[in-house]
Amino acid sequence: MDLSFLEQLLGASAEEEEGYRNIWVVAIAWEPHLRPCDLQVIGKARNLADSLGAYVNVLLVGDNASEDLARELIAYGADAAFWGAGYPTGRSLRDFFEKHKPEILLFADAAGGRKMAPRLAQRLKCALVTHAADLSINAEERSLVVAAPIYHGAAYRVVECKANPQIATIQAGIFPTPEYDSWRSGDVEEVELVWKPQPPLTPVEPPEYYIPLQKADIIIAGGRGLRGSGWQLIEELAAALARRLPHKAIALAGSRGAYDEGWIGPQQMVDLTGHTVAPALYVAVGIRGTFQHFGATEKARCIVAINHNPDAPIFKHADYGIVGEVEEVIPALIEVLDS
């Protein structure tokens, strides 16, 4: 009699016999609080673990890692939290994961994970899928199926991991931040890793006009179509919106074209090679529209396009469009907003 289905029900698969089990997440506490991107990864790991019948274990490192933060990780969905204050050396991190043998290992695609994940993957000589935008489990093989953008989001390549540990970094802002549930319980343990001195980082002044685009409610973005006084016009439009909506964070940004012209810095470039944004309102002025730009603005709740060219691809992507010269449309908009 074939009892393999029963074994599967009991969770005895080939991988488990080898000892690879559970989903691990590496979270980082540079500041004395948890980062939303790490929590989002834990939320997703929780989903995956429930469909695998596995536990979610989190390793929390960084200067400000503490037992209290580790307890918070439990409340956000982890089954066990391991913490240590400091930056582990690559070797000790490898030894840690060789000992614990994660079936799946996840990082946030943010500072820390971006460097740690590929270095760890190379030490373990295993695969790594970066910038994951979607994850699921192939239950038969117990393998991770990951969708990651190629050509900057023009398409997503779906790959299936074949060997344990299956490592991925997950884009921030794709999955919701899980609910805080203070009734959850789990083990919290301090770990002994080999720590290295803090990386030599000196904070410097951010460039002028800087509001992090990810935090903006409204983004006014300009493109190559803004010749001459055009840039000044969109600054005035941003000012008019700020007068009308004093409680909203309004940021100025630009397309790849505006960046190439030298009108904005790299921190203001909305493009898949720059920043991906998700504001409530995105106003694209004089931007023709490339798919790199569309990819970066996909999550905006409402997109308004203003362009003189009725055939500009941006109109196919926008919720509302105005065809007209920027020099006429923007002053009219400012007037309406101020009235």
Add this chain to the structure above:
Amino acid sequence: MRIVVCIKQIFDPETIKISRSQQAIDERGARKIMNPPDRWALDAALRFKEADPSIEVIALSLGEPEVEDVLREALALGCDRAILLSDAAIVKARTAGLAQIIAAAIKRLRNVQLVMTGHMALDTGSGTLGPRLAIELGDWPVLLSVDQLRLEHGHVTGLQYADEKYYDSSYPLPAVATVLQTPEHPRYPHGAEIINAYRVRNVEIWSSLALGVDPTALPAPTTGRQLRLPPARQMGFIVEGSPQEAAQTLVAMLRARRVI
């Protein structure tokens, strides 16, 4: 001292076509170019060479023989040497194996103090080559996604953007640096230099056998399944009328949707 710049040849993302009906990317007729972030890395390396002529800049790439074109371009821009790692095994290698073979080539070059590359390849790149190389080179430090790169007192320093803050990050050489694109335009080669690069200059071709590495020894750890295209967005609503009328209608509509 030597600086190695790793360059990838990619399909120009602006010339590929996306076929929604076939759910595929059509690369026929697409132009092949030097990966733009790699061009910025090369540019930064050549600036170092200008400041200190004792620095030797070596361009390195990997893949089919046609990749030679980007290396000739690098020579035309002012690189001292260009090396192409190419044979049947290398073409089949995957990320972990690629890092091994590139590291083997860099080790053979000797006296390499800095390895530079773009922060990611704009086609199917994962942005992991830099950190992976650093491990294979013997745990070198990595400056990840930096701009305004500087070389001073045996350290490499760059401006790093992490978690919404800017940092000046500095590591002692030897190190790996992956470079962001910055507003300064990188240089493009002079026509005569391009002709020279094809007529007079030489691209060295190294094989994995000569380097004593089998890049296919590591098993392929992932398999590709399919391509998924993002859903097409609904066609928008064009607000008609004179600029004044259009502005009034637009503001009314945005207010109705409660976005302003």
